[in-house]
Amino acid sequence: MKRATAQNVAMEAGVSKWTVIRAFTPGASITEASKAKVLEAAERLNYRPNLLARSLATNSTHQVAVLVDDFANPHKLPFLEKLTASLQAEGLVTMLININQHYNHVHAILNADQRQVDAIVLFGTAFRDEMLTDHKLGRAGPPMFVLARDSQIEGVPAISCNAVVAIAEIGKHLLERGYRRPGFMAGARTLSTALGRRRNFKEFWRTALGVELVEMSAQRYSAEAGAQAARDYLSKVAPEDRIDVLMCENDALAFGAMDVARSEFGLRVPNDLAIVGFDNAAPAASPAYGLTTYEQPTDQMVKAAIDMILERAPRETVNFKGKLVVRDSA
């Protein structure tokens, strides 16, 4: 049994299909009598307007493509929850696109464009700037936004957490606690825009103490990769030469690093090695980790993104101040 259309309802109610449409268009010109008649007939036939047809005619789908590539980061889940809930509250629907080896940004963006989405949100994904600037969409494609990440790209506003302030705050805290030999663990991306936190942190210590940052890189953004990177470093460097505090680019890395430091090298955190993360993912709050970390103002960020999508706010790069969450690990 096929779905009923406005035409079917029209016949059932003995009116034209345009009257049916009007009964379903708020504020349209229609008498109470015919509206009631139509709604009753619609109810009988189980009619509800076909949004696909409407989208085609109105040139607006109320769909937003959200690109994600970093499913190993537990922080993504609550963030995604807020994002989808807020989009839904505005009548928008989320097209979740998984960016991976088999499905890259260009695929995703072209496909989203063909589906006529109203906007594309790059939610913390790692991309090369060139990829986006020379993709074959002329200026005709949907507006794009970068969420939870910086972007220098002309015409692609970024909504992010202010990295400079964040790193300064973390650095200041660590300095006050007396740490003097800092290390930094980055995730895989060697992309220009991804170096913000590392660069700022490096600069901070250089300026504050004239001290050089020890840098290490994980293969990916995951606890396992963080564990491996920490393992490499700790097994290579003698205890007396080691850093005294490790800042990890995100919490996932920090969890892995902390696990290895404690269980494989018997280090006490923070006494032998302090650890700091970024994101305030759920496990950070657990006494099992008690990770000192930095919380992004996700509510503000989501709100800002949606305001831009709906053109309630100017479409330009903004960032917000997060807050340091001090726990036991540093």
Add this chain to the structure above:
Amino acid sequence: MKRATAQNVAMEAGVSKWTVIRAFTPGASITEASKAKVLEAAERLNYRPNLLARSLATNSTHQVAVLVDDFANPHKLPFLEKLTASLQAEGLVTMLININQHYNHVHAILNADQRQVDAIVLFGTAFRDEMLTDHKLGRAGPPMFVLARDSQIEGVPAISCNAVVAIAEIGKHLLERGYRRPGFMAGARTLSTALGRRRNFKEFWRTALGVELVEMSAQRYSAEAGAQAARDYLSKVAPEDRIDVLMCENDALAFGAMDVARSEFGLRVPNDLAIVGFDNAAPAASPAYGLTTYEQPTDQMVKAAIDMILERAPRETVNFKGKLVVRDSA
């Protein structure tokens, strides 16, 4: 500048719009010469077919609605990753719908239906059976599937992990390890179909030892809720009267329970209290938890779901055997 349409390309290439369409339809009848001519013109105008219009005409959107309500469960993220990746590999796109107080199953299903999705997947969501059976979609709506959860609903196949086998395996393991006073922590849902694990576990101990299960309930499926439920129990019951093993309905609850047992009551896990989870979420593998848990065969489940969606497999309830992952906590 508006997007180019087939008609625009047709003019540019000096052919009819149907020839343009054919150039973009694999296996259509068209000479190499005109195809080349069309593709070149399309390239110049940056044309790509409008999938919305195609969907309207073909009555198939290649979109699948995925309903999620349990964003506190870290296990959801990798599962969702697999699901989206596999859907994309089949040319399907994911409409992610967040079920919450403001947006319930009925909203979600009606909306997905209006958007003409090809299928609706209830991904581990908590629902009352009545809600689904009497929603106003006649038999015209898209096919529905329940993933990672049981369902008794006529016409709505479930793809799940075999709970009977899973609980038997866990029970057997615990029995062998010598545990004799079992407890069970359930999540919030007091819905008929959600009681599977609890009931099976209860039955197991009754049959094996004639022992009664101590039951507790968390408010939600989250570490915090698990922590609170454990706190309630432990502060109420004297050490000598306590259970010796606690099975939690999922890992999130188990993490919370373990945190509280250790840090607030100074209990050693597993010596004073053993703990078992369900899902094998990422932190379970960490030495910080070392949680004994049960892993659902997510790959098989995702594959089965997609086979059903694409009608490559009969649309009927199936379940798969998972595997017990023994770590330190039990």
Add this chain to the structure above:
DNA sequence: ACATTTTTTGCTACCGGTAGCAAACGTGCA
């Protein structure tokens, strides 16, 4: 060379709505 078959191209009708104009209707007032 011409009839016949096959391939290629163009066409009408359609998917299910929306936009906005024109006709039909009802009402108030001279």
Add this chain to the structure above:
DNA sequence: TGCACGTTTGCTACCGGTAGCAAAAAATGT
């Protein structure tokens, strides 16, 4: 009663594709 005016309804055209038939063009056979 007739006219002007505002409201309600119906209409054509359109959004950008697809399906499948019919005409035109090219390939084949004798």
